[in-house]
Amino acid sequence: MKSIGSLVTLLVSIALIVLAFLLDSPQSLIKGQYEIIIAPDILLTDYIAVGGIGAAFLNAGLMGLINTLLLYMLKIPMNGLAMASIYTVIGFSFIGKNLFNFWPIYLGGLIYSKLKDIKFNSIFIVLMFATTLSPVVSQIAFGINLSPPIAIPLGIIMGIIIGFTIVPLSEQVVKFHDGYNLYNIGFAGGLLGTLIASLMRGTGIIFNTQNILSYEHSSFICLMLIILFGIFIIIGIYKDDNSLTDYISIFSHKGRTPTDFIKLKGEAVTYLNMGLMGIICIIYVFLLKGVFNGPVMAGIFTVVGFSAFGKHPKNAVPILAGVMLSAYFNIWESSSTSVIIAGLFGTTLAPVAGKYGFTAGIIAGVLHLAISMNVGVVHGGVNLYNNGFAGGIVAGIIVPILNMIQKERNKRNNRALLKSR
Numbered sequence: 001m002k003s004i005g006s007l008v009t010l011l012v013s014i015a016l017i018v019l020a021f022l023l024d025s026p027q028s029l030i031k032g033q034y035e036i037i038i039a040p041d042i043l044l045t046d047y048i049a050v051g052g053i054g055a056a057f058l059n060a061g062l063m064g065l066i067n068t069l070l071l072y073m074l075k076i077p078m079n080g081l082a083m084a085s086i087y088t089v090i091g092f093s094f095i096g097k098n099l100f101n102f103w104p105i106y107l108g109g110l111i112y113s114k115l116k117d118i119k120f121n122s123i124f125i126v127l128m129f130a131t132t133l134s135p136v137v138s139q140i141a142f143g144i145n146l147s148p149p150i151a152i153p154l155g156i157i158m159g160i161i162i163g164f165t166i167v168p169l170s171e172q173v174v175k176f177h178d179g180y181n182l183y184n185i186g187f188a189g190g191l192l193g194t195l196i197a198s199l200m201r202g203t204g205i206i207f208n209t210q211n212i213l214s215y216e217h218s219s220f221i222c223l224m225l226i227i228l229f230g231i232f233i234i235i236g237i238y239k240d241d242n243s244l245t246d247y248i249s250i251f252s253h254k255g256r257t258p259t260d261f262i263k264l265k266g267e268a269v270t271y272l273n274m275g276l277m278g279i280i281c282i283i284y285v286f287l288l289k290g291v292f293n294g295p296v297m298a299g300i301f302t303v304v305g306f307s308a309f310g311k312h313p314k315n316a317v318p319i320l321a322g323v324m325l326s327a328y329f330n331i332w333e334s335s336s337t338s339v340i341i342a343g344l345f346g347t348t349l350a351p352v353a354g355k356y357g358f359t360a361g362i363i364a365g366v367l368h369l370a371i372s373m374n375v376g377v378v379h380g381g382v383n384l385y386n387n388g389f390a391g392g393i394v395a396g397i398i399v400p401i402l403n404m405i406q407k408e409r410n411k412r413n414n415r416a417l418l419k420s421r
């Protein structure tokens with residue numbers, strides 16, 4: 001059976017667009033889109049609260065549709081990384097990415113590819129993730145005290161610079177966390193966002209994090225997600241009668257970048273994993289008595305996307321458990337959206353649990369919550385993948401220590417084995 005990855009993402013995007021027109025009138029959708037485009041998109045800006053649920057769904061659907069078509073036009077196969085990128089884009093189109101602020105970053109990447117004489121499609125997925133810094137474009141274009149004829153071109157130019165610089169930066173920073181942080185561009189974006197925010201602060205322009213959230217559509221969103229992930233599970237079972245049996249073998253993979261489940265296990269097992277991980281995320285939100293809103297959807301869609309590229313229950317659940325445990329003993333309200341998305345996005349550290357075990361995963365989750373709740377101020381909220389930034393820091397610190405412990409344990413075991421002989 002031929003690959004259906006592009007078809008499914010296309011249908012998901014179209015379904016979101018159809019839902020938008022069922023939820024709101026065309027006039028409300030147009031007004032909501034305008035509000036979304038001109039909104040300062042700094043974390044956390046829930047587009048459902050900004051433009052209404054219909055406009056938020058329309059934005060996410062159009063972003064998914066455009067990027068799916070671009071992947072197709074550029075002849076990029078719908079492998080695990082492509083799946084991770086498209087669902088991440090769809091998810092974050094509920095809290096920061098919109099029809100205006102992502103294009104300049106792509107243009108910057110195109111210029112980079114021309115100057116470096118490389119194929120644009122070889123870096124396009126990196127650019128999709130690089131839209132983590134889309135709020136920079138919006139903030140400069142609409143959020144500072146400059147007239148639009150100056151501010152909008154300035155925002156576009158900054159987006160082009162981001163797209164031009166993010167590729168070499170992302171290649172460099174992966175060495176810091178050694179592939180144990182799945183959101184590598186989030187780490188690179190955090191560094192670049194910190195530089196941009198610091199330069200802006202020097203001119204008197206302050207980027208401050210915010211907390212604009214919706215609460216009134218939680219039940220509807222939850223039901224929609226359950227149906228979607230149920231369909232993913234059905235797809236997995238339908239494509240392979242033995243997918244349930246084959247699925248167990250996915251747990252043998254540690255999840256360290258790159259771990260492409262579509263290449264390793266096929267689409268059936270991958271869709272089954274994506275669906276089950278989505279359900280686990282929903283259960284996690286329920287356990288913490290949280291609300292389903294734009295940021296939570298961003299987190300869940302990102303987890304589901306990366307369930308094609310490294311995440312599965314065995315390596316993700318320990319991270320969730322660590323965040324839940326840490327929230328119980330810390331000052332932060334466990335049901336708050338910030339804590340809930342820290343757990344969802346914190347599964348960027350799933351490879352740590354995959355490699356070093358359940359306890360290490362819990363420790364990583366505990367550390368991740370502490371860091372993720374504090375690093376946003378450094379980049380002023382312009383890096384949407386704040387948890388990717390935090391995850392890179394955690395991985396860069398904890399992995400060398402875990403390696404040292406593991407080596408010492410192996411030495412002791414070898415000495416004991418020699419003595420027994």
